[in-house]
Amino acid sequence: MSADKGLFQEIAAYKWKFTMTTARKILILLAGLGVVCMLYRLATGLGSATNLNDQWPWGLWIGFDVLTGVALAGGGYGTAIIVHVLHRNKYLAIARSAMLTSLLGYLLVMAGLFMDIGQWFNFWRPFVSWGHTSVLFEVFWCVSCYTTVQVLEFGEIVTEKVGTKYHNFFKKALPVLMVLGIIFPTLHQSSLGALYVIMVDKLYPLWWSPYIGLMFLMSSFFVGPAMICVETALAGKAFKHEVPISVLRGLVRIAGVFMILYLGLKFYDLAARGVVNLIFAGNLEGNMFMAEIILGVMIPVYIAFSSMSNTRKGLITFGILVSGGLIFNRMNVVFTGMSAALGGWYFPSIMEWAVSIGLISIGCLVYCFIAENFNILVHEDHQGAST
Amino acid sequence: MAKGVLVDITKCIGCKACQVSCKQWNDLPAKIPEFVDGLTGPPDMDGDTYTVVKFKVVEMAGEYKIRSAKKQCMHCQHPACVSACFAKALEKDPKTGAVIYHPHLCVGCRYCMLACPFDIPKYEWEKTFPLIAKCQFCFDPQDKYDRLSYGKPPACVDTCITGALVYGERDELLKEAWNRINSDPSYIKKVLGEKEAGGTSWLYISDVPFEDFGFRPNLGTRPLPEYSHDFLKYTPIIAVGWGTLLTVLYHYTKRREQVASESDNKDVHL
Numbered sequence A: 001m002s003a004d005k006g007l008f009q010e011i012a013a014y015k016w017k018f019t020m021t022t023a024r025k026i027l028i029l030l031a032g033l034g035v036v037c038m039l040y041r042l043a044t045g046l047g048s049a050t051n052l053n054d055q056w057p058w059g060l061w062i063g064f065d066v067l068t069g070v071a072l073a074g075g076g077y078g079t080a081i082i083v084h085v086l087h088r089n090k091y092l093a094i095a096r097s098a099m100l101t102s103l104l105g106y107l108l109v110m111a112g113l114f115m116d117i118g119q120w121f122n123f124w125r126p127f128v129s130w131g132h133t134s135v136l137f138e139v140f141w142c143v144s145c146y147t148t149v150q151v152l153e154f155g156e157i158v159t160e161k162v163g164t165k166y167h168n169f170f171k172k173a174l175p176v177l178m179v180l181g182i183i184f185p186t187l188h189q190s191s192l193g194a195l196y197v198i199m200v201d202k203l204y205p206l207w208w209s210p211y212i213g214l215m216f217l218m219s220s221f222f223v224g225p226a227m228i229c230v231e232t233a234l235a236g237k238a239f240k241h242e243v244p245i246s247v248l249r250g251l252v253r254i255a256g257v258f259m260i261l262y263l264g265l266k267f268y269d270l271a272a273r274g275v276v277n278l279i280f281a282g283n284l285e286g287n288m289f290m291a292e293i294i295l296g297v298m299i300p301v302y303i304a305f306s307s308m309s310n311t312r313k314g315l316i317t318f319g320i321l322v323s324g325g326l327i328f329n330r331m332n333v334v335f336t337g338m339s340a341a342l343g344g345w346y347f348p349s350i351m352e353w354a355v356s357i358g359l360i361s362i363g364c365l366v367y368c369f370i371a372e373n374f375n376i377l378v379h380e381d382h383q384g385a386s387t
Numbered sequence B: 001m002a003k004g005v006l007v008d009i010t011k012c013i014g015c016k017a018c019q020v021s022c023k024q025w026n027d028l029p030a031k032i033p034e035f036v037d038g039l040t041g042p043p044d045m046d047g048d049t050y051t052v053v054k055f056k057v058v059e060m061a062g063e064y065k066i067r068s069a070k071k072q073c074m075h076c077q078h079p080a081c082v083s084a085c086f087a088k089a090l091e092k093d094p095k096t097g098a099v100i101y102h103p104h105l106c107v108g109c110r111y112c113m114l115a116c117p118f119d120i121p122k123y124e125w126e127k128t129f130p131l132i133a134k135c136q137f138c139f140d141p142q143d144k145y146d147r148l149s150y151g152k153p154p155a156c157v158d159t160c161i162t163g164a165l166v167y168g169e170r171d172e173l174l175k176e177a178w179n180r181i182n183s184d185p186s187y188i189k190k191v192l193g194e195k196e197a198g199g200t201s202w203l204y205i206s207d208v209p210f211e212d213f214g215f216r217p218n219l220g221t222r223p224l225p226e227y228s229h230d231f232l233k234y235t236p237i238i239a240v241g242w243g244t245l246l247t248v249l250y251h252y253t254k255r256r257e258q259v260a261s262e263s264d265n266k267d268v269h270l
């Protein structure tokens, strides 16, 4: 008990920092708006807050906040593999910020999910009532476990500064957490895609695939480095933390290799099912698919292996194209690919947008707060001390 | 033995008595009428409507005729919705074959709505704490809305005045369906539900295309839960295999790095 008291005192005594800027004020405004909409949704239900309907039971929150959010937060486990399992230490500089983005990403995903489920007070049911034949069951368990693991991993960073006497405990637990923290995401990144295998007669054949799980997994892996490029460009400006080009380039090339494998798998699968011709059908689905593949995969692969990845500009372009392409892909699965089968009409309501944007704003604010107070963006000169 | 209902679209006169009796038996509130395609109303099943008679004007040999078909949950033999529910809120009763819903277990994720190949489960969108709504085949383990356990046919079948709906053993109904098809050339040579999505308890025969009433033209015959199973069966192998591999790699590369840094200290180049 007295130990806990010490901890609280330590927390109270620690000098927390949070610098106000215009950008942050806007973010706070958006976050506030989002919270108001969330409360409204919880109080009144889905019908009045969203445009979801019987033909479109899943919308922006599942498509963007959950499916896309989890994939974009995938940089955490990818980096964990490279840095902590393969011990490529040159990438240590980005390990912590990638893990932080990932943790925040998952917390936001959980919040988004919580908004979306109708019986939210019942969210814990699948922990006791095991619908193990459902792919969603695997998603649910793995996302919950992984978020817990990430919070514990983060404990190691926090206890450097606050509650220091627990630091050794967290340090010891880290290897186990790391391995768990890779298995869970591997499983749920793929199962998020595999949610759609049962919709074989609904999802358009360009996106439906028996391998859709594997495709989701691969894309969540190669979007990691892309997100790191974008994030370090942003954080570099805000926190004067430059990651060496060689580090980013190495990561981008690893991503490039997986993107080539991904392309190979896509075309093998389309050919095996005999639907390659649908790409050129000239309809909405075909064109969207083509755009997704060319902009989000082919051009970035070219950038990764050409001299363009030697420049910060090239790296940022890669980052934006690949992350954009992934968002595009998930949107295509959730909306474009389903629209012919579901019919009817859906466009997110203002409140749905407000909640999604609000959640992202909250994420950005928390990221800034943590980056200012803990050793996240490891500077070259600190590296020795903090590792 | 698994029960079933045979729907003979040629015998339906579109009186909607079944639709009304369903609302009455299940205490479902009525709504302000709203129509599409002429007489179909409400346009589709919804949070308060387990069944809808769908109307279609079809041209047959130069003549226009009205055809109508009652739609509701098909009570699949391998229900996609049951396999998709991660909270076991949907269940197939082994005795009657009815696919029923346990509201207290439902999380409200709506995956069942997307998984169902017939787009049956609907949602109570206007409620603060909405639940799924779908036909229960008048089977209720809680007894209140039960008919099947008492040996009675579902409310809709009981009300049907023309014999367009017949309740019985699925096997026998299937035989009866083929008898009718074979003795009258105007029928389409297919029993919808015999094989679709792995087979359903409700069976349809018709003299006009089933797609007219919103059945998907590309319904496969493979039970849908198998698709999920084909993915999920790898989970344990991947979890254990991948975990082992990662642990080994972790120790291996760590050791290699230690060796490397030791030799680094001795100024040996790698």
Ligand code: SF4
Residues within 6 Å of the ligand: B072, B073, B074, B075, B076, B079, B080, B081, B082, B099, B115, B116, B117, B118, B119, B120, B121, B134
């Ligand atoms: S028709 Fe749909 S709701 Fe009914 S049992 Fe089959 S999958 Fe479930």
Ligand code: SF4
Residues within 6 Å of the ligand: B084, B085, B086, B087, B088, B089, B090, B105, B106, B107, B108, B109, B110, B111, B112, B113, B132
């Ligand atoms: S909405 Fe309810 S019944 Fe349907 S899959 Fe989700 S938890 Fe199960």
